[in-house]
Amino acid sequence: xxxxxxxxxxxxxxxxxxEPSVASSIGAGATLRFAAPDEDSxxxxxxxxxxxxxxxxxxxxxxxxxxxxLEPRALSAHLRGxxxxxxxxxxxxxHPQSELAEFLHVASRAGKNAVGxxxxxxxERDPLNAPTGDRAIALSFGQPRLVEVxxxxxxxxxTYDRWQESDxxxxxxxxxxxxxxxAHEGKDVLDLLRKEAPENSQEMLGAxxxxxxxxxxxxxxxxxxxxxxxxxxxxxxxxxxxxxxQLIFALQQLATAGPGSSVALINLGWGASGVLLVAGPSxxxxxxxxxxxxxxxxxxxxxxxxxxRSPYTANPWTSGSxxxxxxxxxxxxxxxQCIACRNVIFPASKVCEHCGAFDLNPISLNRTGTVxxxxxxxxxxxxxxxxxxxxxxxDHGGQFYGQAVQGLPTWLEINQPCQLALRRLHTGSGLPxxxxxxxxxx
Amino acid sequence: MTDMLTLAVTEDxxxxxxxxxxxxxxxxxxxxxxxxLVREATFAALAxxxxxxxxxxAAWLGTAFSYTYSDQGNAGTSLAEPLxxxxxxxxxxxxxxxxxxxxxxxxxxxxxxxxxxxxxVVGAEKMRDVGPRGSLVMQHVDRGHPIISKGRTAPGxxxxxxxxxxxxxxxxxxxxxxxxxxxxxxGSLNPRAHFQKPVTVDQVEKAPRLSGLIGLLDACPTTDGAxxxxxxxxxxxxxxxxxxxxxxxxxNDMGYFTAQxxxxxxxxxxxxxxxxxxxxxxxAGITDxxxxxxxxxxHDCFTITEVVNYEDLGFCERGEGREFVTxxxxxxxxxxxxxxxxxxxxxxxxxxxxxxxxxxDVVDQVWxxxxxxxxxxxxxxxxxxxxxPGSLACVAIVSANEGS
Numbered sequence: 001x002x003x004x005x006x007x008x009x010x011x012x013x014x015x016x017x018x019e020p021s022v023a024s025s026i027g028a029g030a031t032l033r034f035a036a037p038d039e040d041s042x043x044x045x046x047x048x049x050x051x052x053x054x055x056x057x058x059x060x061x062x063x064x065x066x067x068x069x070l071e072p073r074a075l076s077a078h079l080r081g082x083x084x085x086x087x088x089x090x091x092x093x094x095h096p097q098s099e100l101a102e103f104l105h106v107a108s109r110a111g112k113n114a115v116g117x118x119x120x121x122x123x124e125r126d127p128l129n130a131p132t133g134d135r136a137i138a139l140s141f142g143q144p145r146l147v148e149v150x151x152x153x154x155x156x157x158x159t160y161d162r163w164q165e166s167d168x169x170x171x172x173x174x175x176x177x178x179x180x181x182x183a184h185e186g187k188d189v190l191d192l193l194r195k196e197a198p199e200n201s202q203e204m205l206g207a208x209x210x211x212x213x214x215x216x217x218x219x220x221x222x223x224x225x226x227x228x229x230x231x232x233x234x235x236x237x238x239x240x241x242x243x244x245x246q247l248i249f250a251l252q253q254l255a256t257a258g259p260g261s262s263v264a265l266i267n268l269g270w271g272a273s274g275v276l277l278v279a280g281p282s283x284x285x286x287x288x289x290x291x292x293x294x295x296x297x298x299x300x301x302x303x304x305x306x307x308x309r310s311p312y313t314a315n316p317w318t319s320g321s322x323x324x325x326x327x328x329x330x331x332x333x334x335x336x337q338c339i340a341c342r343n344v345i346f347p348a349s350k351v352c353e354h355c356g357a358f359d360l361n362p363i364s365l366n367r368t369g370t371v372x373x374x375x376x377x378x379x380x381x382x383x384x385x386x387x388x389x390x391x392x393x394x395d396h397g398g399q400f401y402g403q404a405v406q407g408l409p410t411w412l413e414i415n416q417p418c419q420l421a422l423r424r425l426h427t428g429s430g431l432p433x434x435x436x437x438x439x440x441x442x
Numbered sequence: 443m444t445d446m447l448t449l450a451v452t453e454d455x456x457x458x459x460x461x462x463x464x465x466x467x468x469x470x471x472x473x474x475x476x477x478x479l480v481r482e483a484t485f486a487a488l489a490x491x492x493x494x495x496x497x498x499x500a501a502w503l504g505t506a507f508s509y510t511y512s513d514q515g516n517a518g519t520s521l522a523e524p525l526x527x528x529x530x531x532x533x534x535x536x537x538x539x540x541x542x543x544x545x546x547x548x549x550x551x552x553x554x555x556x557x558x559x560x561x562x563v564v565g566a567e568k569m570r571d572v573g574p575r576g577s578l579v580m581q582h583v584d585r586g587h588p589i590i591s592k593g594r595t596a597p598g599x600x601x602x603x604x605x606x607x608x609x610x611x612x613x614x615x616x617x618x619x620x621x622x623x624x625x626x627x628x629g630s631l632n633p634r635a636h637f638q639k640p641v642t643v644d645q646v647e648k649a650p651r652l653s654g655l656i657g658l659l660d661a662c663p664t665t666d667g668a669x670x671x672x673x674x675x676x677x678x679x680x681x682x683x684x685x686x687x688x689x690x691x692x693x694n695d696m697g698y699f700t701a702q703x704x705x706x707x708x709x710x711x712x713x714x715x716x717x718x719x720x721x722x723x724x725x726a727g728i729t730d731x732x733x734x735x736x737x738x739x740x741h742d743c744f745t746i747t748e749v750v751n752y753e754d755l756g757f758c759e760r761g762e763g764r765e766f767v768t769x770x771x772x773x774x775x776x777x778x779x780x781x782x783x784x785x786x787x788x789x790x791x792x793x794x795x796x797x798x799x800x801x802x803d804v805v806d807q808v809w810x811x812x813x814x815x816x817x818x819x820x821x822x823x824x825x826x827x828x829x830x831p832g833s834l835a836c837v838a839i840v841s842a843n844e845g846s
Contacts, residue, residue, distance in 0.1 A: 316584040316592075323588050330589060346703055347590060353704055373609070373709045375601030375654040379579055380593050387593050389653075391602060391702055391709065401702035403593040414609045425592050435589040 004108040005144030009286060010051030011248055012044055012136040015407045017295025022304050032133035033292060036407035037303065037385070038423040041065035041119045042075045042434065044136035046422040048117065049084050052140055053285065058115040059089050062107050064243060065119030065136075066096040070432055078434055081331035082422055083364070099210075100243045100265050101273035104149050112142040120242025135244045144280045147254065150262070151196035151276040153189050182211055182268055183223045189266050189274040190224055200262045200278045207264040207274075208232060208250050226264075248290065254279035255286040297407040303384065318428035330435065333367065333420070335398045336360040344397030367420040368441060369394035371412050374404075390438040392418055405437045417441040458550045459684035460840065462491025462672035463802040468636045468790040471666045476514040476568040477524035479668035483795075484525055484564055487670035487802075492682065493560065495525055498672075500558035501532045502549045504542035504565035505794035506829075507578060508534075511568050515794060521564055531558075536794075538829030539743065540692070541565065542669065543797025543836035547690045549673050559678055565798030566668035578664055578793075587699045594702070597661055599831040600744040601653035602702065606709035607746065608655065610761070615647070615655065617764035618745035622646045622659050624773045625742060625781050629788020631814040636665045636790030660745040665790025669798035671805070676843075683846040685805050688822075689725030690838040693717035701831040710761075712832035715754035719826070719837045723756075726839040731756045732778060735839070736820040737807045739800035741828040742785040748772075752780070755826060755837070782807060782815040797836060800825035808842035 014035045017023075023030045035044060045065065049056065061076055072093040080089060092110070094103055096119075107116050116139040122132055186209060194201040206221065206228025217229040232246050250263040259281050266274040326347070328334070335346035339361060343354040346365055351358055369392040381387045388404040388411050404412055405423055412418055420436040427433070464486030466479045474482075488494060501522070505515025514520055518532030535545040542565030549561040574580060579595055586592070607614045622641060629635040641659055649658040676684060695714040696704050706713060719731070728734045740755065742748035749763040757778055758766045766772055772780035783789050783803040786796060804823035806812045812820075822841040829835065 317586075318588040343705070345705075347700060353706055373602045373606035375598045375605055375656075376651075377593065377595055377598040377601065377653040378651050379595045379597060379653065380583055389593050389598050389602070393705070399703050399705045401591060401594075414605065425589055428588065433589050433592070435592065 002108055004104060004149040005142055006139050006147040007142035007145045008052045008054050008140035009146055010048045010138040011289045012047035012051055013292055014039055014134055015293060015296040017298045019298050019300050022299055022301050035121055035134040038406045040424055041067055041121055042078055043422050043424055044119050045117045046079060048136040048138035052138055056085055058113055059087060060110050060114040061089055061091040062110060062114055062116045063091060064094040064096055064098045064103050066121045081327055083332045099267040099273050100247055101152055101275045104275050105152055107141055114141050118244040120244040132242055132245055135248055137244045137248055145282040146280045148278045148280055149275050150200045150278045151193045153192040154273040183220055185272050186266055186268055187224050189272050190264055193264050193274050193276040197276050200276060203260055204262045205253050205257055207266050208246050209266045210246055211268040250277055251286055252290045255283050259283055296409040316426060316428040333365040334362050335365050337363040346398040365398040366395040369418060371414050371416045371418055373414055374412055376411055392438055403437045405439045456554055457676040457686045458553045458673055459676045459679055459686050460671050460805050461674055461679055461682045461684055462487040463805040464490050465634050465669040465799050465802050466667055467634050468665050468667035470570040476566060480521060480524050480564055480566050483668035483670040487672050491672040497560050498562045499530050499560055500552060501527055501562040502545040503534045504545035504798060505567055506536055506538050506541045511571055514568055515566060537834055539793050540797055540827035540829035540834055540836040541794040543825060543827040543838060544692055546801055547692055547836060550687055550690050553673055553675055561673045563798055564670045565795035567792035567794040568666050569664040569792055570666045591699045597653035597656045600746055601656045603709050604655040604746040610710060614746055614749055614764055617749045617767050618660055619643055619646045620767045621745040621748045622787060625785040625787035628782050628815055629784025632784045635784040635788045636663055637788045656744055662743050662786035662791040665792045667792035667795045669795045669802050671798055671801050684843045685808050685840045686843055688839045688841055689722035691718045691721030692836045694834040696833045698830050698833050701833055711750040711754045712828060714832055714835035715828060718835040719755050722837040722839050735824045736822050737782060737817045738780045738824040739783060739803050740780055740826040742781055742787050779817045797827040804840050808840060809846055
């Protein structure tokens with residue numbers, strides 16, 4: 001694999017937590033954060049892309065995300081609809097549990113015109129086995145300002161196959177030697193990474209290892225002769241068994257250590273692979289990206305299991321053709337501006353509501369604004385959810401009306417600065433619907 | 443055909459008058475259908491006018507949301523069929539909650555134009571035939587634009603006004619409670635009202651929340667009901683008791699799904715009400731509504747709506763609606779009693795019927811037959827209906843004639 005530069009990184013960590021009883025039932029860490037009920041891979045991707053520091057100039061998306069029945073092309077269509085991408089985009093979709101090495105290998109072939117999206121949304125796979133948090137990360141490939149993927153290795157491996165035969169309830173079966181096997185296969189991967197990029201292996205901080213069993217990282221580290229081995233397995237709370245979590249954890253180590261430091265990411269199981277990440281000169285830019293906020297909302301067991309499929313979203317009527325006509329302007333936040341009186345109207349209109357003129361030009365609206373009024377509605381989402389409906393005067397013109405995002409710590413108030421965020425509304429006629437909701441201002 | 447229908451229309455017979463007005467009882471009627479209610483209101487109004495169905499040569503039907511309730515009222519057929527009104531034009535009018543009053547406006551115009559001589563206007567809605575899933579609230583959740591305004595409910599739309607009013611002028615809570623108590627008090631005296639019991643401060647303010655400041659007892663109910671009026675030109679009245687429609691106007695000022703997106707909406711009142719009132723006042727020659735109007739039926743879908751209606755209709759200055767009700771001006775014995783029927787709050791709100799029901803109640807007042815709710819000396823009344831989230835409004839001014 002040729003070396004791959006990562007020029008920009010956007011990390012999104014959602015704000016929902018679990019009630020302690022739920023966390024304890026499913027064995028998840030109490031500090032983990034999860035997507036709110038109105039978030040999914042599409043909206044988390046949008047959030048991650050939105051956190052990139054530089055304008056996107058990509059024409060290809062490489063995606064590894066659980067899609068919950070949503071077609072990947074719907075994700076690319078919505079992201080394009082919001083104006084995220086300057087032009088047409090192609091998309092390469094990987095399995096949501098693709099290994100990071102595979103993901104980055106595909107990215108290396110796409111090169112600097114690609115953006116990568118990795119989403120961990122564990123609940124979609126198994127809500128009763130969600131030991132790690134939800135996260136999304138967007139990677140803009142190009143110059144290795146932040147990180148360089150210096151080496152890539154892929155080998156056949158069978159560790160997961162052997163581990164699977166043991167019965168955990170009876171304790172670990174001494175006949176199997178997975179510790180030693182894993183150590184053996186993992187060291188093969190690590191040695192090959194070192195061989196491929198010897199100049200970047202000197203300051204290796206350690207290896208983040210994803211493997212389907214419980215291991216003692218310190219013991220493996222000693223065998224591999226590196227300072228740290230962080231095990232990402234189902235019982236751990238960090239760094240997680242999702243690729244996004246694994247990568248974010250590795251980036252955090254690099255940002256702490258500074259330019260030139262390196263971390264190996266190794267996946268062991270049915271197949272063994274690894275990559276070596278090297279911190280670039282601007283890695284410090286990421287220092288603020290890893291902060292985890294206090295949870296703004298919590299799931300109880302019922303809402304955790306139902307998520308956005310709660311009974312109130314009972315398949316409302318929709319019109320695909322109406323959406324098709326209007327989506328570009330609605331998702332793109334394109335309104336109309338009266339040539340005569342400069343009034344800005346949203347949704348786009350063919351007549352000025354102020355002066356009655358018919359000559360209007362399209363205008364892109366700001367996503368930021370101020371709350372004019374609101375109402376906390378107990379009927380719309382009953383019995384599951386209280387929905388706050390908010391009217392926002394957008395900065396530089398136009399007015400917006402819609403739901404507040406779920407998971408705000410407090411209701412939005414009149415005169416409060418706010419911004420619009422892409423969220424899932426409901427599923428209607430079998431189609432998930434997305435639109436802008438109102439969030440607090442960053 | 444009666445003799446009066448053979449009279450020629452002359453230049454000085456342009457005034458359009460009400461000669462008969464009646465409502466069915468409003469409420470929840472599992473034993474009565476849409477057609478039963480339409481027939482009950484119509485025959486009562488015809489009896490009031492001392493006419494028969496044969497005298498009607500055009501009819502209008504106000505029904506707002508026919509799709510919600512088995513398509514009843516989706517065309518004039520829904521009135522023609524139960525009444526056997528064959529061979530004459532019967533027109534369905536839909537203007538959200540102002541459907542009934544707009545039907546009256548259209549009948550008035552047809553009479554003025556000489557297109558008919560005696561017009562029947564019926565407003566009807568049968569809302570209690572469906573369970574919660576088919577209710578108006580849920581229909582708005584389930585239908586509508588695929589994404590715009592999704593999450594909007596009727597209480598939520600007016601909750602936005604209550605919150606803004608609170609931020610700009612101070613809490614409207616006491617005034618909203620006063621509106622609820624006043625209208626339920628009036629409703630307790632109205633044998634046609636859906637709810638006929640007074641409510642207390644505690645009941646209003648501790649009721650379950652619907653949206654923000656709006657609780658269950660700040661909201662009108664959904665109701666079954668029908669109302670009817672018979673109109674003709676004054677010169678055709680034939681010595682009957684009459685009330686002249688001195689002005690009737692409608693104004694469309696906001697979109698339906700997009701009203702809250704409009705920067706013209708200040709969330710402190712409704713431009714459509716102000717526009718329609720100004721037009722109706724101009725037609726009626728009214729320059730000082732507070733002093734020239736004796737009684738009013740206004741659109742109190744939610745208590746905050748009545749508060750801002752006082753201001754929009756020019757009964758008081760903007761921001762003074764709270765004192766208008768808490769000071770007793772709009773209550774029994776006040777200078778301008780409002781919603782002496784009990785309003786939408788207590789009568790209930792069969793949507794298409796409401797505007798016609800308002801006309802019936804205003805006519806009852808100016809004809810001096812409002813019983814325990816009678817405003818002494820009332821001769822001029824106002825009816826006001828608001829449609830959608832303030833999208834449109836209708837206002838009518840009616841005065842009793844000498845001898846009525």
